[in-house]
Amino acid sequence: MLSAKITCNSHGQDSSYFIGWEAYEKNPYDEIKNPNGIIQMGLAENQLSFDLLESWLQNNPQPAAFKNHNDQSIFKELALFQDYHGLPAFKNALVRFMSDIRGNTVTFNPNNLVLTAGATSANETLMFCLANPGDAFLIPTPYYPGFDRDLKWRTGAEIVPIQCSSLNGFRITKSALEEAYKQAEKQNLKVKGILVTNPSNPLGTSLSLHELDLLVNFISTKNIHLISDEIYSGTVFNSPSFISIMDVLKNRNLVNTEIAKRVHIVYSLSKDLGLPGFRIGAIYSNDELVVSGATKMSSFGLISSQTQYLLSEILSDNKFTKMYLSENRRRLKERHEMLVQGLQKSGIRCLQSNAGLFCWVDMRHLLSSKTFEGEIELWKKIVYEVGLNISPGSSCHCSEPGWFRVCFANMSEEILVLAMQRVITFVESTVKKNSQSRHQQLLNRNASRRTKSLPKWVFELSFQRELIATDER
């Protein structure tokens, strides 16, 4: 009676990523009303710089009130504006902003920009343009869980993972690319392209020049597309500085070539400006057929003209955008350090990162078993007992259990401090429990076994206990 799409699960909302959200919704932390509630650390939002936007709005009340610079109302014009080419002033301001983020090493042509209702819509639209049902895109793991829905659900496209490993900091390697391509072929899937998120969600790292070169070489050889989801490009707060795929094309003299036509960028203001509710996304492509097709498809999800106008005014204020970008980065860096150091106190390490609104946290040593079941078991404890909604690596298709994404920019400093305290308490008790139970096991074993060397974990545990003991002083 209904379509297959209704009855299948490709929307991905049964995944733990969303279950965690639901758990939080039912028992959300509130300083006064629910101090033992769950703290939301699974939402990659940027709430650190609203005050900057609010003060801009207070100083510039006209755009939101549908007024132009002459204080005349343009409500009617905006209410009627449904041209899918978008508001020219907005596109001009947006490409300028994108260029600023990249240190003005590249410029973007507004005619190659297609506006969409959020990056969610941009990614789906690009899939519709580049892949037929059954075609595949290769994506490095771990990746944003939403891709399963955005890229596959209604398009019928497939995702084949490029497996990345903690052994080299989850960097993309040539052999991983080749292996993924082979896997696709084995499954009889035609590979149409690669999609990378740069900076990465959930890793929080920006792609190295080496990785970018690898990607360009690969898509050139295989004659496939490359989508670079750069929605976190404005959140790079540490070196190395951000290298956009467009930088690479420019430096390798590939601009205006066939390869450049197969490179497409996805952008959004949901992360850099913290405005996910306004649904501002964009596709940038050098291929006019893609621009043309995507523009027509954008009819299914245009940006409200009211919002286009407001943002065109904000982003045209170059003094403001420069100040915002630099101040935002500074605050993100500070917050990032807070989280990293806070976790360190509990003996927990993070993948070294220079961007994003989250850290990729290594909790492998806290697993009761080095399996995904062990990971989910630990995750449930963290959500329901510790009261932190964080995202388990398995929901991001990570190939190794024990990694978690923890967000740091969607709460106040006080709440982050509280979260860190909860982690310390939890780790201490876990270590105690584990060492007690293992100690008991040891006691129960054959006496002769005691003369053999103790397993490594014993030393790891005692090392952590010492760390905690030291820091508490």
Add this chain to the structure above:
Amino acid sequence: MDVAMVNDNNLSKIATNNGHGENSPYFDGWKAYDTNPFHLQHNPNGVIQMGLAENQLCFDLIQEWIEANPSASICTPQGAFDFKEKAIFQDYHGLPEFRTAIANFMSQVRGNRVTFDPTRIVMSGGATGAHETVAFCLANPGEALLVPTPYYPGFDRDLRWRTGVKLLPVVCESSNNFNITQEALETAYEKAKLDNIKVKGLLITNPSNPLGTHFDKETLKDLVTFINDKNIHLICDEIYAGTVTAGDEFVSIAEIIEEEPECNRDLIHIVYSLSKDMGFPGFRVGIVYSYNDHVVSIARKMSSFGLVSTQTQHMLASMLSDNMFVVNFISESRIRLAHRHDMFTRGLAQVGIGSLESNAGLFFWMDLRRFLKEPTFESEMTFWRIIINEIKLNVSPGQSFHCSEPGWFRVCFANMDDETTMIALRRIKTFVLKNKMLEVKIKTQKQCWQNNQHLKLSSRRLDEILTPHRMSPHSPLAWMSPHSPLASPLVRAQN
């Protein structure tokens, strides 16, 4: 290898086919207008846009409200404290106050004869997004929806392009005012069966675009019976609900299912939008309202691809929960639409141009059959180019709406001010009167009661455009035909 071919091979079929439908003549007129748009001061001889179904008659009322309620624009000092909360809110359920306000508005538009449940309100990227979402939910690629002709050209793209769903026409004819008949429905359904195509639903637009008419209770009940018998869905596009000038007369499918308890509610879905009733196409407010819980749930997940900006949700929540404003707006809008509709119909009747009797929509369905050289779509095209290039009006030819009979044109009347309206009417009158030297050829056809009179415009200028077939310009029948549209029951009764 050819560069263009490499490119095409690298893109999807969807990206490179014509499913977007923009090669249809519906859009040609737009293009003509875009290159030479009318402007009272700057370009008084430009093309007047009458191909755009927009409602521009009540912006003054909205303007007034906006000025009086600055906190609805969340970024003003009054509303600034709301800013952060709205800016980070991306829950696809939508702001609760927005859903409540929309449900309330939908109810008011229907004279409070029905109420709508806010929890069933699902957002989409305009009605465009709503239709695509509903198609994705109800039909698999290769399956079909039945649609009565003539219908809105955008459906070809919205329902088919990326979904792979087919649209099969239910042919409606002028002989009975383009009403849907049981026969036409059964014929369409059986034909699909013969062609091995699975029909999943019936899509109606009520009030109709392009006809400007709305369905009576009987017809709606018959449709509900039909879809229940066949166990297929009924999608009701009610985006013009607020444009019915005699408001009490409009019957929504929501009312029908209250009166038909045997109707399987899981088959009923409504598409709505604020683009027509309020004149807000730029704000992209589309709504899917389904009585099927499963569809509501999935459509909501799909709404991630086209949510309404919370900035807009907030503004509309404020505006549409102001009951006094809403009631006044709806009634005033109806009055102005009726007035404009009358202006046009009267003006056209004066030169013998009739239209389908209607009292809804932002357009009427103009009968220009007698101006065609021959009752063919080629003639319709030819005459349409005359209308654009000579009369300088962009109207929409019936074939772009898949009308089965040539000679009908959709003419929009609510997207301009009074002055432009007068100029448009003057241009039409001038053109018709200038070409007084007409030839009439009357053909009577046994099965068809309708007007088959052919008036040939044979002025010198037009000779170059038209083919050599001509009748005598001096025929006494030119103005004395018993089939003159002035006497036709199709034209609104003149006082």
